[in-house]
Amino acid sequence: MNQFQVTPPEKFTFKSDDWPKWIKRFDxxxxxxxxxxxxxxxxxxxxxxxxxxEAEDILVSLHLSPEEASEYDTVKGKLDAHFVARRNVIFERAKFNQRQQETGESAASLLRCIAWQSTADMGLCMTRW
Incomplete structure (x- = not known):
């Protein structure tokens, strides 16, 4: 059986916007x-x-117990919380409710945008309609 070497992803940029894609690639x-x-x-x-x-410093700042620091899912969850900013649900709901089709925008594009906005912590809002 042929085996191949897998190279790890590039070092993380430590920009919050890059975290979701980077951790998915690492997984x-x-x-x-x-x-x-x-x-x-x-x-x-x-x-x-x-x-x-820089990850070493962040890991220390998370104040994990030795047991927590050795559990992958725990460390990953804490890093998720560190890098992914919480959304202002009220603001997101207001944006969602005020969204209108722009001039020249296709219906499909509008629906994609609305569908994307609906996944941004809007699940509860969608079930209330």
Missing amino acids: RFLIASGLETQADENQVNALIYTMGE
């Missing part, structure tokens, strides 16, 4: 490289190392 790397079957501690070490030097 794919874990699977493709076989790291996902290894101990959580190895996965955490691979994550922090691949992210880059």
Whole structure:
């Protein structure tokens, strides 16, 4: 059987907007490289190392217990909370409710935009209609 080497994703930019795509790519790397079957501690070490030097400081700032710091899902969840800003649901609802079709905008484009906005913590709002 031929095996191939999987290179990890590039170092993380530490920009919040880049986090969702980067961590998704890293999760794919874990699977493709076989790291996902290894101990959580190895996965955490691979994550922090691949992210880059600044990740060490962020990990310390999260104040995790030694047990938490060695659990991949816990560390990933804390990093998610660190990098992904919470949305102002009231503001998002107002934007959603005021959205109108722009001149020259196709109906399909409008529907895609509305569908995208509806996924932005708007689930409860959508069920209330």
